Structure formats: structure tokens, C-alpha cells
Amino acid sequence: MDYKLLANEILSGVGGKENINTAWHCATRLRFKLKDESKADTQKIENLDGVVTVVKSAGQYQVVIGNAVAKVFEPLAQLADLENTDNQDTETTTNKKENIMNRFIGFISSVFTPFLGAMAGAGILKGLLALFVAIGWLTDKSGAYQIWYAAGDGFFYFLPVLLAFTAAKRLKVNQFVAVALATTLVYPTLVAISGSAQTINFFGIPVIPTTYTSSVIPILLAVWVLSYLEPVLNKVFPEAVRNIFTPLFSLMIMAPLTMIVVGPLGASVGTLLSSGVSAIYNTAPAVAGAILGAFWQVFVIFGVHWTFVPVMMNNISKLGYDPLLPILSVAVLSQAGAALGVFLKSKDKKMKSLAGSSVATAVLGITEPTIYGVTLKLKRPFICAAIAGAIGGAIAGGGQAHASSFTLPSLLALPTYLGSGFTSVIIGLAVAFILGTVLTYFFGIQRSKETLASSVVVNEKKPGNEYLAVPIEGTIIPLKNVKDEVFSSEVMGQGVAIVPTSNIVKSPVEGTISAVYPTGHAIGIISKDGAEVLIHIGIDTVELDGRYFTTLVQQNQKVTQGEAIVEFDREAVKTAGFDTTVMMIVTNTPDYNISVTPDTTTKDTQWVISLAEKNTKNETMDQGEIKHV
Structure with a gap:
């Protein structure tokens, strides 16, 4: 896949770099803070090869890519000049428009996302070491164990330092001052004093x-307070000395403020949680366990799962274990099972391929491609997975x-349990x-939708049949459901x-334009x-009298299948109070045997109806078929 081309198309779809305030990525999604979401063409982005879906949640415009998200983000960052767009003014303006919960979720996700993979790897390493000791492969006195344990545990021991760096970047304060503040919290001498329960004084206070190693909340609170102090100091000191005196003060x-007030407050909040x-x-x-197992992936869909991350990490820091992570792994595996059920039952090659690959990624803890590409898309498999x-x-x-260390909920996390x-x-x-798997296989595939998509695919024309194509991108509904x-x-x-x-209507057949209505709202074609x-x-x-419609063809003009024939502004038509549903009618229906089974979604112009001409000698004719894309 050409990731640079995909990045360029996504950039165009979100309204160009001038419409981006900030952008970053997590394990599977490109996450945007857009200046104006209405400028983003969601349908266009979702139709791109390489994009699973688009999610609007927690004040973010999220483009779900899957495992290749980093490969897409790199050229996107270059094309959009993201470092120049990520400025204080635009970020502050955006945040003021969001509610507190969305701001909090956005903050937590941006703080943890940059090192989530490394943190998961370190957690699994600690779990594997515990397994190796349990089965006798290593002892906790061996050199190999001590080196590997330092690599795994060191990440969590100095976690406040990593959090300080990413939180400072998010809050637009000096990252190295924030890191210096974090190293104060985990400074060996102070850690030793806290460990021995000694009380020291700061000018009599x-x-x-309190021990802050492996902690989360204290340093996040400290950097938040720093984000208010630093601008004040920048105003106090002249530019000539600001770079030295602002960090100094x-x-x-x-x-001392952190050690005396902010740190203990954060520690108390953590203990309470x-x-x-x-x-x-x-x-x-x-x-x-039942509630989390059923609804965890719902939390993922809405982006609120990030609020659990500080809680789980705080549990490990304060209690030495976390009871939530094993349950979340169960929720992840249920999605993998549902995807396997779709893979085994579906006859649609595209869905089968997507479901098969989704099983592997979900087992490894990445469920977004599974959710948006398979289970939630088909609805019933998602419900089966929740059960x-x-x-x-x-x-x-x-x-x-219990989990002894934090890592991504997945089968790989098993040693930590x-x-x-x-x-x-x-x-x-x-x-x-x-x-x-079983529930999805027997109950998760709706015959009216997925079976349609998998069992009536038209891959070749049949002799004697005439094929019509869907004239416009959208969702096909039965004609009987039209409100006319x-x-x-x-x-x-x-x-x-x-x-x-x-907004583009295309000819469903090769033929001749037989009628062009002056209002532009209707076109007749003879194939x-x-x-x-x-x-x-x-x-x-017709009451619009041609407003918002542009006819692109003339009467008696020859057209090819897929050729644009009318352009209209569907949003303007909708705003004017009119239903924008497009009807395609075979007006000489008596001349054909037509069997239409609609209710699916189109992304490109594909075959939707086959017409079998009547044969007076034999009334058994081929039925109409639909191709799902």
C-alpha cells in the first residue's frame, strides 16, 4: 500500500492542514483535533482503501487504520507540517469549546499513547520473568533475571519521568523542567527517606x-499546576533572561510545593481510587467482572476507556496488583471469538478476509479493526461478543x-496474571x-444483511440478462420504504x-438519455x-424549480455506464426541507422478471439489479441479484 498517498487523501478529507489544530496517533487510530469538523468529508475518508472507519468521540476526529497507523501518520505529519499547527493558541481555543470530560479524556489519551507500546512490552517482560522463575528456568538471583527485571521494572519505577515529558508536551510547558520535577519525586535520597518513614522539613514545614516511584496522579497534578505557573513567570521576566530564570523559579x-502539597494530595486521590x-x-x-466484560468495548468505542488507565496503574502502584486488567482481556478475547465466528460463517470473500485478520489482531490486544470492520458493522456479532x-x-x-503489572489486555498479558x-x-x-465464536456462528449473522452480502455476489454476467448499476453512493433501501x-x-x-x-448521480446503464426534466431532478434513460x-x-x-441541481447531459445524448449525469447539493436540498432519497425505477417492468433484494451499502458504482427478459416458452427466469461492496 502507498501510505503516503493514503495520508495525502486523508489530509484532503479532513479539510487540509489548515483545518488541523493537533494530530497524533495511538495503536490503531489517527486522532485529530479539527478546527471545524463540518469541513471533514467522513464518507470520502471511510471509502479509502486502508481506512476501517471514522469515529467522532471525546472531541476528537478519529480515523481508524489498524496496525499500519504509524506508517500512515509519518507521511501525514510531513504533509501537514503538524509541528507548526500544534500551537498554544489553537489548542487553547479548542479546549475551551469542549466539556470537562472530553478535555480530560483527550489529556489522558495523549499522555499515555506515546509510550503505550513500550509500557505493554515492559509489563509482559515482568510477567514472563515471573513465569520463568515459577517453572524453574531462572532464579531471582541470576544475572539474566536481574538485568531483564531492571529493563521491565525500570520503566514503571521511573514512570513519573515519562508522564512528566508527555504531559508537559500536551499542556505546552517546558518538558525538561517537568522532567526535572519528576526526577525530584523519584530521587534516590528522598525515596530512601520516605521508605524509612522519616519526616523532613522545608523551612519548618x-x-x-510518601514514595512516588511508579505513581501516576501526583506528577500529572504537578505538571498541571506548572502549566499555570510558567506563563506567569514568563510575563514577569524579560525575554533576555526568561530562558534561565523561568526554569529556575x-x-x-x-x-517544595509538589513535595508538601500537590504530591501528597495526588497520592491521597490515588489511594481513594x-x-x-x-x-x-x-x-x-x-x-x-460481568459488567466490565460486557461493556469494555463500548467504552473503547466512545473513547472513555482512557479514564481507566490511571486507575489501573494506580492500583498496581498502591496495591501491588490490579483486578481489572484480567477481565478486560476476557472482553478482548470475546471480540476475537466473534470475529472467528464471522470468518467461519461468512461466504463473502472480503468480509471473510477482514474477519480472519481481525482474529489475530484482537488476540494481540488490538480490537478496533475487529469492532469497526466486523462485529459492530454487522451488529449481532458485537452483541454476541458482549454476552x-x-x-x-x-x-x-x-x-x-489479579494482574501484577500493567500491559495491554490480550493473550500476551497472560504471564502477568x-x-x-x-x-x-x-x-x-x-x-x-x-x-x-459459537454464538456468532449460530446467531450473529443476519440473513437479511450479511447473508445477502455473502451469498448473492454477482461476479459475472449471465447470458440473456441485462445489468443495472447503482446510480449514486449511499445506502440502498427497499422501494416500498420510500415516503412517496x-x-x-x-x-x-x-x-x-x-x-x-x-452529490453525483451516474448513469446505471449504457444507453441514450430519453428525457431531461428542466428542473434537473429527474432523468430518463433507455439502455x-x-x-x-x-x-x-x-x-x-420539483418544487425547487431547478435550484441546487445541475444537469450534465442533454436529451438524446449517448452515455456510458458510470458516466455522471446530474450533480446536486444534497445538503442544501435537505436544508430546504426535502427528502434526498434517489429512486431508480425500471418503468417497463412488465417486460422483465425483476427480483430486487436491497438493504446494503454501496461505496462504488456496482451491479445491483439484473433483468431477465421474459420468454413466452419458459416462464422460469433468472432472478435479480445484488452485489454488496
């Missing part, structure tokens, strides 16, 4: 002995499973995966209706084989 003020989670979990662990996740989560939660409740995790994961009795009653003939997502086709754009749009 007692400093509560920032450290002199923030270091951990105690709250523990209380809920210990009261009804199976119920907590399986609830049952598996109840088993894992009921067994009081060693210890109390490990057997319940294994059973919960197996049940969620198998049940997700003339069309829905099929008195004018059989056909299909399309709820458009494009080269004699099918009389009427394209009617909107309901009652």
Missing part, C-alpha cells in the same frame, strides 16, 4: 514521607484474578473466546431507492438493450 517553587475499586470489586467480584465477555468476565472476576485467580482467568478467556406512495406502491415500476452520501430507466432525485424536489 513538615514534608509527609519554576523548580524552586514547584519542587484504589480503595474504591477494591471495595466494589471485593463486594461483588463476579458482577463487576460472551460478560460470562467470561464473571468467571475471571469471581475467581478474583500468574498467582491468585490464574485458573479463573484461563477459564474465563477460553469461555469468552469459544462462546463468542407513487414510488413505494411500485405503480411506476420496480426498482431500488438510495439514501445518498454523494442499449431496451430497459427504460427513470432516475428521480429526491421527493417533491
Whole structure:
């Protein structure tokens, strides 16, 4: 795939670099803060090869790519000159327009996303080391163990330093001052003093002995306070000395303020959160497991899953373990199972391929391609996965499973669940995966939709048939559902209706323009084989008297299939109060056997109707077919 071309098309789709405030990426998504979301062409972006879907959540415009997201982001960053667009003024303006929850979610996601992969790797390494010791491959005294443990645990030990750097970048303060503040919190001498429960004084003010290694909330609060102090100091000191005196006074003020006030406050908040989670979990662990197992992927869809990250990491820091992560792995495996069910049941080659690859990525903890490309798209598999996740989560939660280290919920995280409740995790994961597969296979594929998409694909023309193509991109609906009795009653003939997502109407056949209405809302075409086709754009749009319509052809003009024949402004038509549904009617229906099975989505002009001409000697004819794309 040409990632640079894809990046350029996405950039064009979001309204160009001038419409971007900030942009970054996580494990699977390009995340944008746009100045004006209405300028983004969501349909265009979703139609691009390489894009799974577009999600608008937490004040972000998110383009789901999958595992290749980093390869797309790199050329995108170059094309959009992202460092120049990521400025204080635009960010501040954007944040003021968002509610507090969206701002908080955006902050947390941008802080953790840059090192999420490294953090997951370090967590798995710690879990593997625990496994190696348990089965006797290593001892905790061996050199190999100590070096590897330092690599895995060191990441979490100095986590406040990493958080300081990314939080400072997000809040637009000096990153190195923030890092210096974090290193103060984990400075060996102060850590040793806190560990021995000694109390020191700062000019007579007692400093509560608290250990901040592996902590999350204290440093985030400290950098947040720094983001208010630094602008004040920049105004106080003249530009000639600002680069030295602002950092100097920032450290002199923030270091004691953090140790005396901000740090202990953050630690208390963390202890309160951990105690709250523990209380809920210990009261009804199976119920907590069922709820998280069922709804975790719903949280992912809306982007609110980021709010759990500080809580889980805080649990590990304060309690030494986290009870939530094993349950989340169960929810992830249930999605993988549902994708496998679709893979086994679907006959559509494209869906089968997507579902097969989604199983592998979901098992490894990346569920967005699975959710948006398979389970949520087909709806029922997502519900099946939620049911399986609830049952598996109840088993894992009921067994009081724990994670000893933070990592991405996935099968790879299994070593971090060693210890109390490990057997319940294994059973919960197996049940969620198998049940997700079985439920989806038997109940997750709707015959009216997915079976249509998989079983009636037209790959070649049949002798004697004439084929019509969908005239505009959009969602095909049954003609009987059109809110106009003339069309829905099929008195004018059989056909299909399309709820458009494009402004260009194309000829469904090769033929001749037989009628061009002055208002531009309707076109008649006679195919080269004699099918009389009427394209009617909107309901009652004749009342617009041609406004918002541009006819691109003339009467008696020869046209080819797929050639543009009318352009209209569907948003303007909709704003004017008119239904924009486009009808394609075969007005000489009695001359054909037509069987139309609509209700699917089109992205390109593809075959939707085949017409089998009547044979007076044999009334058994081929039925109409639809191609799903």
C-alpha cells in the first residue's frame, strides 16, 4: 500500500492542514483535533482503501487504520507540517469549546499513547520473568533475571519521568523542567527517606514521607499546576533572561510545593481510587467482572476507556496488583471469538478476509479493526461478543484474578496474571473466546444483511440478462420504504431507492438519455438493450424549480455506464426541507422478471439489479441479484 498517498487523501478529507489544530496517533487510530469538523468529508475518508472507519468521540476526529497507523501518520505529519499547527493558541481555543470530560479524556489519551507500546512490552517482560522463575528456568538471583527485571521494572519505577515529558508536551510547558520535577519525586535520597518513614522539613514545614516511584496522579497534578505557573513567570521576566530564570523559579517553587502539597494530595486521590475499586470489586467480584466484560468495548468505542488507565496503574502502584486488567482481556478475547465466528460463517470473500485478520489482531490486544470492520458493522456479532465477555468476565472476576503489572489486555498479558485467580482467568478467556465464536456462528449473522452480502455476489454476467448499476453512493433501501406512495406502491415500476452520501448521480446503464426534466431532478434513460430507466432525485424536489441541481447531459445524448449525469447539493436540498432519497425505477417492468433484494451499502458504482427478459416458452427466469461492496 502507498501510505503516503493514503495520508495525502486523508489530509484532503479532513479539510487540509489548515483545518488541523493537533494530530497524533495511538495503536490503531489517527486522532485529530479539527478546527471545524463540518469541513471533514467522513464518507470520502471511510471509502479509502486502508481506512476501517471514522469515529467522532471525546472531541476528537478519529480515523481508524489498524496496525499500519504509524506508517500512515509519518507521511501525514510531513504533509501537514503538524509541528507548526500544534500551537498554544489553537489548542487553547479548542479546549475551551469542549466539556470537562472530553478535555480530560483527550489529556489522558495523549499522555499515555506515546509510550503505550513500550509500557505493554515492559509489563509482559515482568510477567514472563515471573513465569520463568515459577517453572524453574531462572532464579531471582541470576544475572539474566536481574538485568531483564531492571529493563521491565525500570520503566514503571521511573514512570513519573515519562508522564512528566508527555504531559508537559500536551499542556505546552517546558518538558525538561517537568522532567526535572519528576526526577525530584523519584530521587534516590528522598525515596530512601520516605521508605524509612522519616519526616523532613522545608523551612519548618513538615514534608509527609510518601514514595512516588511508579505513581501516576501526583506528577500529572504537578505538571498541571506548572502549566499555570510558567506563563506567569514568563510575563514577569524579560525575554533576555526568561530562558534561565523561568526554569529556575519554576523548580524552586514547584519542587517544595509538589513535595508538601500537590504530591501528597495526588497520592491521597490515588489511594481513594484504589480503595474504591477494591471495595466494589471485593463486594461483588463476579458482577463487576460481568459488567466490565460486557461493556469494555463500548467504552473503547466512545473513547472513555482512557479514564481507566490511571486507575489501573494506580492500583498496581498502591496495591501491588490490579483486578481489572484480567477481565478486560476476557472482553478482548470475546471480540476475537466473534470475529472467528464471522470468518467461519461468512461466504463473502472480503468480509471473510477482514474477519480472519481481525482474529489475530484482537488476540494481540488490538480490537478496533475487529469492532469497526466486523462485529459492530454487522451488529449481532458485537452483541454476541458482549454476552460472551460478560460470562467470561464473571468467571475471571469471581475467581478474583489479579494482574501484577500493567500491559495491554490480550493473550500476551497472560504471564502477568500468574498467582491468585490464574485458573479463573484461563477459564474465563477460553469461555469468552469459544462462546463468542459459537454464538456468532449460530446467531450473529443476519440473513437479511450479511447473508445477502455473502451469498448473492454477482461476479459475472449471465447470458440473456441485462445489468443495472447503482446510480449514486449511499445506502440502498427497499422501494416500498420510500415516503412517496407513487414510488413505494411500485405503480411506476420496480426498482431500488438510495439514501445518498454523494452529490453525483451516474448513469446505471449504457444507453441514450430519453428525457431531461428542466428542473434537473429527474432523468430518463433507455439502455442499449431496451430497459427504460427513470432516475428521480429526491421527493417533491420539483418544487425547487431547478435550484441546487445541475444537469450534465442533454436529451438524446449517448452515455456510458458510470458516466455522471446530474450533480446536486444534497445538503442544501435537505436544508430546504426535502427528502434526498434517489429512486431508480425500471418503468417497463412488465417486460422483465425483476427480483430486487436491497438493504446494503454501496461505496462504488456496482451491479445491483439484473433483468431477465421474459420468454413466452419458459416462464422460469433468472432472478435479480445484488452485489454488496
